[in-house]
Amino acid sequence: MRRRPARKILSMKTVPVKVSWVPPEKGGRKAPPGGMGPYSTIARGPWDKPGESWSAVLWWDYEGARTGRMRFLVEEAPEEYLKAGTRCSLYEGPRKVADVEIGA
Numbered sequence: 001m002r003r004r005p006a007r008k009i010l011s012m013k014t015v016p017v018k019v020s021w022v023p024p025e026k027g028g029r030k031a032p033p034g035g036m037g038p039y040s041t042i043a044r045g046p047w048d049k050p051g052e053s054w055s056a057v058l059w060w061d062y063e064g065a066r067t068g069r070m071r072f073l074v075e076e077a078p079e080e081y082l083k084a085g086t087r088c089s090l091y092e093g094p095r096k097v098a099d100v101e102i103g104a
Helices: 006-010
Strands: 015-021 039-044 054-061 067-073 087-092 093-101
Touching: 054 087
Parallel strands: none
Antiparallel strands: 015 067, 015 093, 039 054, 039 087, 054 067, 087 093
């Protein structure tokens, strides 16, 4: 397995986000992830292309927060979409668990 140098990970674009969790009665999580992160899952947004998906990593401002920071998991991801006003959804497998607004 190839390891990335730490400086590459630290220089990846990270953006502020506002997260709205899907309620459990609509198929969402029973509770948001515990702790302050990291939380990594599939992010679907305007960057989606057939047969391709990208994972995002999120950290919360404090435990239980609906605000925090997000970046893609890998450096090859389309970071140009990480700009204020962009919206995406978080998925755990086929289940949508949250909506995200970047630059909130």
